[in-house]
Amino acid sequence: MKRTMRSGILAIAILPLLSGCVASIGSDGQHVHNPTLGQQLVDLKTAHDNGAINDDEYRAQREKLLEAK
Secondary structure: OHHHHHHHHHHHHHHHHHOOOOEEEOOOOOEEEOOOHHHHHHHHHHHHHOOOOOHHHHHHHHHHHHHHO
16 A cells, blocks of 8 residues: 555656656747657656556556556
């Protein structure tokens, strides 16, 4: 139970950081991050392979990404 909870917290903390390195500059001069679906899936797989998220979390996040596109 503790490991699952720790993994969930870690996943929540890490996933925003795994949004990819794709960036552009918007009209107001601010950086806009627009990772592709492919990059998001690669980042998610990397988090899973490195143990940051478990199988269930990986499947749920992957499904959410695929449904959103």
